[in-house]
Amino acid sequence: MNRSIHPHAFTNVFETLSRDYLQGKDEVLRLSVIALLVGGHILVEDLPGLGKTTVALALAGVTGLSFGRVQCTSDLLPSDITGLSIYNREEGHFSFQPGPIFNNIVLLDEINRAMPRTQSAMLEAMEERRVTIEGVTHPLPDPFMVFATQNPSDQSGTFLLPESQLDRFLICTGIGYPDEQLERQIIAGGGIRELVSNLVPLVTSAEIIAAKKEVHAVYLSDKVLSYIHNIILATRRHDLILTGLSTRAAINLAQAAKASAFLCGRDYVAPDDVKSIAVAVCAHRLIMRNEMTNADRGGVVRTIISSIALPLA
Amino acid sequence: MVAIRSLTAILTYVIGLCGMIPLFPWLSAFPRVILIVGLLIGLWQDRRGEWLLKPWMQNVAIVPVFIYYALQFNRTNPAQPVISVLAVMLAVRLSGEKSVRHSLQIYTLSMFCLASSSLFDLNPVFLIYLGLLLFLVALALVLLTFQNQGHDMTVSKPDLKRIIFSALLMPVLTVPLLLLFFPIMPRTQMPLWHFLSPPPTRITGYSDAVEPGSQSSIAESRSLAFRAEMPRQVQKQLYWRGTVFNWTDGNKWTRVNKAPTEQAEFTGQTVRQLIYPEPSAVRTLIALDRPAVFALQRALRSPDGVFELSRITSGRLSYTVDSQTNGVIAQRNAINRRFYTQLPDLLPSRINDLASEIISSGEDDRTRVALLENYFRNGGYRYSTVDLVTGNRALEQFLFNKKQGNCEFFASSFALLLRAAGVPCRLVGGYLGGEYNDFGGYYLVTDAKAHVWVEAYIEGSGWERIDPSSFAANAGEVWVASRSRSLFLRFSMALDSLNYFWNRSVISYDFEQQVNIARQVGSRLQGINPSKILLNFVPYLAGIILLAILLFAVRRTSIFHTREQRVLSRFLEIVERDFSISTAEGGVGLFEIASLADNSHVSSFVEIYAGAVYHDRRLTDDEYLTLKHILLSLNSFGSKIS
Numbered sequence: 001m002n003r004s005i006h007p008h009a010f011t012n013v014f015e016t017l018s019r020d021y022l023q024g025k026d027e028v029l030r031l032s033v034i035a036l037l038v039g040g041h042i043l044v045e046d047l048p049g050l051g052k053t054t055v056a057l058a059l060a061g062v063t064g065l066s067f068g069r070v071q072c073t074s075d076l077l078p079s080d081i082t083g084l085s086i087y088n089r090e091e092g093h094f095s096f097q098p099g100p101i102f103n104n105i106v107l108l109d110e111i112n113r114a115m116p117r118t119q120s121a122m123l124e125a126m127e128e129r130r131v132t133i134e135g136v137t138h139p140l141p142d143p144f145m146v147f148a149t150q151n152p153s154d155q156s157g158t159f160l161l162p163e164s165q166l167d168r169f170l171i172c173t174g175i176g177y178p179d180e181q182l183e184r185q186i187i188a189g190g191g192i193r194e195l196v197s198n199l200v201p202l203v204t205s206a207e208i209i210a211a212k213k214e215v216h217a218v219y220l221s222d223k224v225l226s227y228i229h230n231i232i233l234a235t236r237r238h239d240l241i242l243t244g245l246s247t248r249a250a251i252n253l254a255q256a257a258k259a260s261a262f263l264c265g266r267d268y269v270a271p272d273d274v275k276s277i278a279v280a281v282c283a284h285r286l287i288m289r290n291e292m293t294n295a296d297r298g299g300v301v302r303t304i305i306s307s308i309a310l311p312l313a
Numbered sequence: 314m315v316a317i318r319s320l321t322a323i324l325t326y327v328i329g330l331c332g333m334i335p336l337f338p339w340l341s342a343f344p345r346v347i348l349i350v351g352l353l354i355g356l357w358q359d360r361r362g363e364w365l366l367k368p369w370m371q372n373v374a375i376v377p378v379f380i381y382y383a384l385q386f387n388r389t390n391p392a393q394p395v396i397s398v399l400a401v402m403l404a405v406r407l408s409g410e411k412s413v414r415h416s417l418q419i420y421t422l423s424m425f426c427l428a429s430s431s432l433f434d435l436n437p438v439f440l441i442y443l444g445l446l447l448f449l450v451a452l453a454l455v456l457l458t459f460q461n462q463g464h465d466m467t468v469s470k471p472d473l474k475r476i477i478f479s480a481l482l483m484p485v486l487t488v489p490l491l492l493l494f495f496p497i498m499p500r501t502q503m504p505l506w507h508f509l510s511p512p513p514t515r516i517t518g519y520s521d522a523v524e525p526g527s528q529s530s531i532a533e534s535r536s537l538a539f540r541a542e543m544p545r546q547v548q549k550q551l552y553w554r555g556t557v558f559n560w561t562d563g564n565k566w567t568r569v570n571k572a573p574t575e576q577a578e579f580t581g582q583t584v585r586q587l588i589y590p591e592p593s594a595v596r597t598l599i600a601l602d603r604p605a606v607f608a609l610q611r612a613l614r615s616p617d618g619v620f621e622l623s624r625i626t627s628g629r630l631s632y633t634v635d636s637q638t639n640g641v642i643a644q645r646n647a648i649n650r651r652f653y654t655q656l657p658d659l660l661p662s663r664i665n666d667l668a669s670e671i672i673s674s675g676e677d678d679r680t681r682v683a684l685l686e687n688y689f690r691n692g693g694y695r696y697s698t699v700d701l702v703t704g705n706r707a708l709e710q711f712l713f714n715k716k717q718g719n720c721e722f723f724a725s726s727f728a729l730l731l732r733a734a735g736v737p738c739r740l741v742g743g744y745l746g747g748e749y750n751d752f753g754g755y756y757l758v759t760d761a762k763a764h765v766w767v768e769a770y771i772e773g774s775g776w777e778r779i780d781p782s783s784f785a786a787n788a789g790e791v792w793v794a795s796r797s798r799s800l801f802l803r804f805s806m807a808l809d810s811l812n813y814f815w816n817r818s819v820i821s822y823d824f825e826q827q828v829n830i831a832r833q834v835g836s837r838l839q840g841i842n843p844s845k846i847l848l849n850f851v852p853y854l855a856g857i858i859l860l861a862i863l864l865f866a867v868r869r870t871s872i873f874h875t876r877e878q879r880v881l882s883r884f885l886e887i888v889e890r891d892f893s894i895s896t897a898e899g900g901v902g903l904f905e906i907a908s909l910a911d912n913s914h915v916s917s918f919v920e921i922y923a924g925a926v927y928h929d930r931r932l933t934d935d936e937y938l939t940l941k942h943i944l945l946s947l948n949s950f951g952s953k954i955s
Contacts, residue, residue: 221929264904268927272902309899313881313926 010037010211010263013202017058021192021199023185024178025055031171031280032059032147034259036105036208037215040170040252041126041146043111043161043284048151050175056107056147057196063208064201065143068103070122072114074157078121081108082131083138096133101125104141104205108148112158122146123165143208163243163287170252171277172284211262218258219268223311227271228253231278234304235286240295243287253281271310278305314467317459322359324453325416326352329407331446332423335430335439336396344400351404355411363948364410371405396429413461420450447484455480523558523566523740523765525721526707538744538762539590539599540813542755546584546601548746550638552766552778553758554602555743557617561732563657564705566725566740572617573649577642578775579605583635587755589813590630596622599743599758601636602778608633617739618642640778648770653737660733661709668733678736678771682779685730689784692716694723696785720745720782724765727781737770741778753810877925877932880940884918887947918943 010033018026028044032055035042044052053069060067070081083099100106101122108114108122125131126146130139148169150161166172178186203211228250236244245253253274260273283297333348340348358364378401382394403422406415427442455476459466468476541553558566583605590599598612598620609632612620660668667688675681695717702710702718708729711722724740731738745764747756766780782788885896892910894901901909907919921940925932932940 219928221927223929224927266924268924270902270904270923270927272904275902275905306900310902312885312899312903313875313878 009203009207011265013062016202017062021058021196022051022055024182025051025175028055028173028175029059030260030263031173031277032056032145033263034256034277035170036063036143036145037212037259037262038170038252038255039144039212040255041148041168043166043169043172044147044149044175045152045172045284046149046175050177052149052175053107053109054192054196055175056105057193058199059147060105061196061199062202063105063143063205064203065104065205065208066141067105067107068100069107069109070100071109072111072118074113074115074159076114076118078118079133081118081122082125082133085134094134096136096138098138099131101131102138102140104143104145106144106146108146110151111148112150112160114159116159116162119159119161119165123168127168143205143212163285166284167246167248169284170256171280173280215255215259215262218261218266220254220258221268224257224269224271224274225254227308227311228257228274230308231274231282231304234308235282235301238300238304240288240292240300241286242289245282245285249282249285253278256281271312275305275310314469315473317456317466317468318464320473321416321453321456321460322411324449324456325411325419326356326407328423328446328449328453329403329419331442331449332403332426333400335442336400336426339396339430339433340400341393341397344397344404347401348404348407351406351408354408358408358410361948366409368409368412368415371409375402375405392429392432396426396432399426399429413457416453416457420453424450444488447488448481451484452477452480521567523721523725523742524564525711525718525725526564526701526703526705528701528703536760537591538758538760539588540750540753540755540757541599541601541747542587542589542753543584543601544754545749546638546756550601550640551746551756552602552638552640552741552764552780553599553744553747553762554604554618554636554741555599556597556741557615557619557768558740558742558765559617559653560655561657561725561729563660563729564708566728568619570615572615572619573652575616575648576645577603577605577618578645579637580643581637581639581641583637586634586636588632588634596624598622598632600634601638602640602741602743603638603642603776604634604636606635641775642777643775644770648737650737650770653739653770654732654735656729656732660729661706663709663713664730664733667712668730668735671730671734675734678769679774681734681736682731682769682771682777685727685734686779686784688730689723689727689781694718694785695787696720696723696782720765723781723785724767727779727784728767731767731769739768741766741768745780748806750806750810750813752807753813755810755813757806757809757813875931876937877922880932880937880944881922883944884922884940884947887944888915891947912947914943914947918947 018029032042081099081101083097085094085096088095130137232245232250256277257269257273260277261269279298279301283301286297288295382398385394406419431439558568560567560569586601603618607620611623613623671681671684675684697717698719702715708726711718712726728738728740742765744758744762746762747758749756768776769779771777888894889896894909903919903923907916921936
């Protein structure tokens with residue numbers, strides 16, 4: 001394989017991270033890297049204190065990308081995220097002060113605490129990859145990834161993201177508690193925030209951009225394409241689901257699968273790749289029937305996947 | 314623990330050998346080589362646990378061999394192609410995977426092979442192989458039922474012992490019973506078909522004496538008397554000679570055993586018959602009148618052409634007779650006229666009157682016989698088996714008053730009158746006529762056909778057969794009019810021929826007969842042109858094959874697997890077997906398999922295979938070979954861990 005960047009570099013990234021810093025968070029790390037490589041965004045839904053922020057920080061640290069953080073509250077204004085123009089008395093004109101969103105990796109902590117207005121401003125920026133303030137359009141940096149978190153249990157004073165906006169996230173996943181052994185180790189070792197802040201970058205931003213191109217060029221065979229399409233169709237036919245996956249979801253599924261294949265060191269997508277990211281990519285986009293809104297969407301996706309045969313030949 | 318599968322595999326090979334070894338010396342080179350190669354391939358594949366030879370390949374491979382030998386089918390030596398095909402089929406089955414079905418086929422083929430070896434050699438070793446086969450097949454069948462329940466079933470050693478014990482018990486118990494029943498059952502004296510012979514009410518078959526007037530009616534019995542295998546004869550000459558009554562007291566005719574010596578001279582054409590009498594307590598042997606050459610050692614010959622068994626045997630017998638049927642037997646020397654003109658002292662006056670009338674009218678024997686015949690023909694006598702005259706003077710009553718009687722009346726009175734007229738004569742008891750069975754080519758004679766006629770000695774000619782019953786006014790109806798061959802009769806004839814062949818070939822088992830049958834089959838086979846038959850059947854055969862292919866294709870569209878599909882299915886098989894990863898219905902991805910299996914061979918297989926397949930391209934030849942190598946090493950790896 002004649003490539004400008006070897007996927008091993010990225011494999012190294014999250015191997016290093018999960019081995020040395022973020023034990024037990026391989027999956028969320030992998031998904032984050034996939035989101036980064038596809039240019040998508042990731043929503044991590046889990047309880048506080050499970051290392052959501054640390055994962056984002058570590059990812060930024062190891063990739064050497066700039067990192068911005070927004071702690072969402074109900075009084076957070078859109079300009080607090082996007083930035084604003086401030087009059088410079090010495091120079092005699094307004095100059096644009098970019099907000100935290102002008103970073104490669106933006107952590108939107110507890111996104112469901114922000115007002116819908118703020119949420120939609122953020123999501124618009126995520127989708128458009130640029131911010132227009134007072135008639136001036138400011139492009140966002142190229143690897144750009146939003147790492148949003150939300151606390152599913154905290155219901156008071158929160159504004160749940162509408163489905164249409166959930167669709168903007170490539171991946172939605174949880175972290176989960178580490179297993180007993182690991183948790184004891186983590187407790188014994190103490191916090192790793194300091195360690196994470198001293199991380200040495202393992203890849204450059206140029207490499208990431210090159211890798212994104214590589215991911216785009218990963219071969220998607222007809223068989224796997226039909227497999228993806230079958231999954232999409234199955235969600236649209238499922239009894240519990242009101243609205244199945246959109247075409248954008250299908251595109252995202254294919255993109256994420258490509259990134260997953262790239263991370264595995266392949267230049268083609270295998271059905272396994274699709275299977276491995278399907279829940280993370282699809283579950284949050286499903287709109288369930290009224291009586292089923294509390295159903296386990298991940299479980300539904302898993303049943304759909306298990307009902308469709310992987311194309312092996 | 315012992316795996317049932319390996320046991321049945323070993324048994325299958327041993328059984329195959331039991332069929333192969335006895336046949337081996339009689340095979341030509343090609344089937345011999347095929348047998349050895351097939352056995353070795355089977356053993357080799359069994360050791361590896363991988364079956365490169367698929368059943369369909371084998372089945373396809375047999376077809377040309379079969380066609381070749383079908384064309385080779387030789388009129389003079391039909392056995393060689395047949396045993397060659399048998400051997401090749403056995404070899405092919407031995408070479409392949411031994412599924413339950415194939416194992417059963419091997420057992421059957423082995424049996425056939427062993428049986429066909431007896432075509433060439435009747436060696437006592439055959440029995441050893443046969444016994445061995447019986448035991449082994451019984452054991453293998455029991456084990457196969459276990460294998461059929463679970464392919465990888467294992468049993469503990471004590472359980473296995475019990476299974477083997479009970480499996481062997483079956484042949485052990487059946488063999489002595491078999492030995493007991495086999496000679497007894499088919500050779501029973503009881504007729505298998507009582508169809509033609511309901512239990513008789515009263516037997517009319519001839520007896521020790523002819524005594525007309527002892528009963529008023531005769532019940533006809535359809536009881537079978539004998540069968541005679543011979544070409545069809547003129548119905549009028551079908552006089553079956555049994556015994557001769559040569560002494561009379563005026564009412565009753567009996568046989569005096571010390572018949573005077575006479576020497577018959579047979580000059581006419583003879584008819585050969587093969588007679589199968591039904592077992593009875595009568596010692597007299599039946600033959601077409603008049604027997605010239607009697608081929609039965611135990612038969613005692615009387616000078617008057619009566620043959621008797623030296624003693625009554627319980628078994629069935631059969632004998633060949635050559636008879637001269639024209640009814641006139643010349644004599645070399647003069648006969649004892651006095652003996653054959655013996656009469657009681659007192660005869661009814663009316664008989665004496667009639668006799669003296671004949672004597673005065675006729676000079677010699679011939680004219681006197683003719684005169685008496687005329688008297689009978691013109692006397693208005695009627696033949697009947699009912700409303701008979703009874704009593705002491707029955708013959709006189711019959712002759713002059715009633716004029717109605719059965720053959721006994723006709724013959725007795727005729728003979729009595731002849732003797733009174735000075736013509737030497739005697740009564741012959743036997744049978745007349747019989748139904749010819751076209752299916753079996755034999756005459757079937759029942760007791761109802763029992764008959765008595767007269768033999769008169771005519772000077773210058775010899776003993777001449779005279780049937781007085783035929784002089785009856787209604788003789789035409791009774792004797793000449795042939796019975797219409799009703800459907801029922803034809804059916805009973807067909808049934809009887811079955812019975813006949815059963816008696817012939819099983820009950821009165823005769824090796825020479827068997828050889829003859831075999832020869833006949835052989836000569837019939839010579840009339841068959843195999844290539845012509847084959848040619849006629851080609852369209853049908855082609856149609857059947859096409860239909861079979863079509864059905865097969867419909868049922869399994871995946872009959873023509875691509876290379877990729879083949880290696881994949883083999884790979885999945887191995888993975889499922891050795892790593893117990895369920896790969897059914899594509900539930901697991903290849904890379905998932907690789908990570909679950911955690912085996913370098915599996916990983917490299919998946920890499921190469923998926924690299925081609927998920928690039929939407931075929932496997933290159935190199936890749937294909939590499940994959941096959943990987944599969945081989947995986948397989949050996951699997952057999953090591955298992």
